[in-house]
Amino acid sequence: MKCAFHAAQAFSGTSTIDLIPLKKELAQILHPISMYPRDVEKKRKIDFLKKASEYAQNYHSSIQQVYVRYVDAEQQVLIANSEGKYIEDTRVRSRFVIQSIAAEDNKLQAGFYAPGSSKGFEFLEHLDLQHYAHEASRIAVTMLNASPCPSGKFPVIIDNEFGGVLFHEACGHGLEASAVAKNNSVFANRIGEKVASDIVTYIDDGTLPNEWGSINIDDEGEHSRKNILIENGILKGYLIDKLNGRRMDAESTGSSRRESYRFAPTSRMTNTYIAPGKSTREDIISNTENGIYAKYMGGGQVDPATGDYNFAIMEAYLVKDGKLGKPVRGATLIGNGPTTIKHIDMIGNNLSHGAGMCGASSGSIPVNVGQPMLRVSEITVGGSEGGN
Known part of the structure; x- marks a missing residue:
């Protein structure tokens, strides 16, 4: 009421405002829920977490601590404009x-996994708890005895699923209209230009059934859709909200998102991924003579205006003569997103998605990042061992 009062005071004299009657629409339910979390007793959820903790703890004697968490949320959205x-x-x-x-001889290493879905409690019921628990512990145990990673420029194989976080950060944000409309992106005003390798197609699709970043409607009431951003290396489009769409003289792409009513909506990603190619996992590894294999990515930083990035690898291996070698720790990828996507020379056929949270001006929102296994012909690798 206070905001409405102050807004009314901004008008002087008499003004005529044409009122458009509200017309109610129905949001198409693309992501059905079978077990609403509010209907499931807490003990049932706790029992699942206890079981997962036991799986992880019992994986190996070096596992000293296990942290488990289950999060569910139900958000009611009403948009009237x-x-x-x-x-x-x-x-x-x-x-x-x-x-x-994992801990051993004063060394500590961590392993992490965090799958998510636009589902209710049925997600946890059908989740392979043992797999994810064992993977978290396996990563920690494996990296405990890993050798220091060499530094230098290498071909880098990035595995599927959460490997896509690198391109989400280094390229995806540069394709959002919030950056493009202000010319704060290296992709601004480049529709129709070649911006990536010929084998790269980059997609944002909020309609993927029950995926973590999926939505029925965006936060301006537009229906979710599949947006092809880069096709066979050619820039085809951006992720556009209404405000920045007016600045760009472009239509909304159903990409306006926000954490809650406390934030103004703006262009954001949903499920963003590199489309699958034709190579097998075995093809990519066997065709790499001397490189680094990034199995699981960690956190990183990126400058959205330039695409310059710095990403840690949670689990990495050397590749020698077309075969996986020993695990290495302390590996960091340093490069530039627009340059990196031009140097992708092999893409696998094993597309998979990973869940994450993305923070920006409109708050923290759930997003999926995804890709098949792929190879970048050269990335600078910062390691814990000098030289290569």
């Missing part, structure tokens, strides 16, 4: 998080 739009939606998401800590 001056264009006459009136639409409601309910968003339900569930996520399982596990971290294992």
